Amino acid sequence: MQFEKNHDGPIEHSLEIALEKIEGLLYDKYPLSRRAVGLLLLQEDHEIHEMVKESQPTIIDHIEKIISGVKAHYAYPIEYEIALRRRDEVERIINRVVKVAKEEAQGIAEKVSALMMNPIAGFPLLFLILYFGLYKFVGVFGAGTVVGYIEETYDSHLNPLLVKIFSSFIPWRIVQDLLVGEYGILTLGLRYAVALILPIVTFFFLVFSVIEDTGYLPRLAMLIDRTFKKIGLSGRAVIPMVLGFGCATMATLVTRTLPTKRERLIATMLLALAVPCSAQLGVILALLGGHPKAMVLWAGIIMMVFLFIGFLTAKVLPGERPSFYIEIPPLRMPHLGNIFTKTYVRVKWYFMEILPLFLLASVLIWLGKLTRLFDFLIFLFTKPVTMIGLPKEAAKAFLFGFFRRDYGAAGLYDLHKNGLLTGDQLLVACVALTLFLPCIAQFLMNLRQRGWKTGVGISLFTLFISFAIAFMVNLALNKLGISL
């Protein structure tokens, strides 16, 4: 498109003339046309500027001079001036070739869309989606029924077989422990990965893909923006947060899409602290399944911690309030083929990422036990664990919780199955474990994304907060004489 060569001010500062001058300086070896490169330079695109600076270092000063000459004559940034002219051109073309038919009446999709964005209908609807999508489908059916069935098969058929085989082939006790012991690579690492995590994550990704493909997420972002602003985030942060319910490690990776450092830091911290991942969620929901009151309390406490800590962090951290805009696409019926492809690709990627970590965790536990380091760490944990009113066996669950959050949750699950925990203790344990240190994978991801100082800082902070809150919950339950 050509810009008009007239201009309110001196003619040499008109966009078209500046553009022609810049084009004249550029050679044509760029992947884009010279005009496109020129336009991007005028709009002060950082990447293109760097590219030209590298490719044609001799002309960049001249180009900068032309651009600053043009800039001085416009009150608004050049991209705005260009956008205005481009819009006029688009309109000119559209008016010539497009005929607008009568507006169609509101369809069912628009009505549902309006309901989703209505603050009165929207939140109950969100609750329904969470209840059926996450709780009923992922939690009860996925983590409960399906995992139960797979684990049972694994425990009753595969594990004894593995133990038998390896015990007869390998005479050394130590190696037996490493492979098929209580925390063995095959009996614990592989079992948890395949029998527990895989089904839960698959169910989660299935639900997430459906939610994503309907176009619900931008609507949720729109609903939640006001609340998220209070904790220093914008509605856009809803995507990493929802993903956090799947896998907080992956969600931390996705915080890269947030625009400011401040938002990324707050999101990372909240993910580490108060967003339970699906594996953990599955086990926690199973633990609290028989105690509906405890479950409501647990959800309430975690939500309050999330908002309160977020609110405080936003107050403490300097920086600008984020601004928010998001496109709201029309609601669509998800395409089954797409859902399955997406779920498959994500589960595959995820499983490949975490399987080695699981096996590594088993090895580390084995090493820790062998060197008695774990006994020492468990001993360290015993004091705080008993302080929050839990049996000292729970210390083990907390330590293992670091290797995978779900190990910890699953450890508690074993305690629960053996009838070692009361309703109150279950609630306190679930609160502490949800808030507890992120798993080793998330810890490593935090270090990588936020730098080691911040990463370690976040971990120490969550460690402290988790026990502090659990302590208070236990105290409150005791003082009020509540038994769940």
Place this chain on the structure above:
Amino acid sequence: MMERKDRVEEILESLWIITVEGQKDKSDFALLRDDEAIKDLIKMGYVFIKENQLGLTEAGKIEAQKCIRRHRLAERLMTDVFVEKSKLIHETSCKFEHLLHKDLEKSICTLLGHPKTCPHGKPIPPGSCCRGASKEYLKKIIMPLAELEIKKKGKVAYLQTGNRDVLQKMIAMGVLPKTEILLLQKFPSYVIQVGKSQFAIDKEMASQIYVRQV
């Protein structure tokens, strides 16, 4: 006599732009040396001459600020309400501003939704009406999108943001002067329809888009 008064105001405005906005103490005035208006200004105690340079006194600054405000409000009025072609704005505004006196100035400022910048992006000094902006007695023609009623359409008059990121977001949505916007919802976020697309924006952004109700 009328013309002489206009001339006085023009000089005050130029001095304001050079000294206050340009942050210089004084201005060279060789061209105006024998201007009658300068003599008037000195007599009124608005300007002083020092070392062959012209400067604004404190009283002169107050008067000049008012002139600048009227001039830029007139420009806004021309662009936003009368939708004047850009080339004529300056000329017409120059004549118009001298007619804008006290009460009329306040009404126009209110009518325009207390704009903070002129069409060229220069600041409009706030008047007394801008401070108590909530007690408005005139129905506005130009208002922030945030104040538009739901289900009403507005045509963008101007974008008022000093934040380039925010401006780029507006450009990305196609929210530019003359764009028609349908306001669908205000709470918990603002939902707007631009062409065939819908967007959710926050209150801050909705307050920076000034529209003329359609």
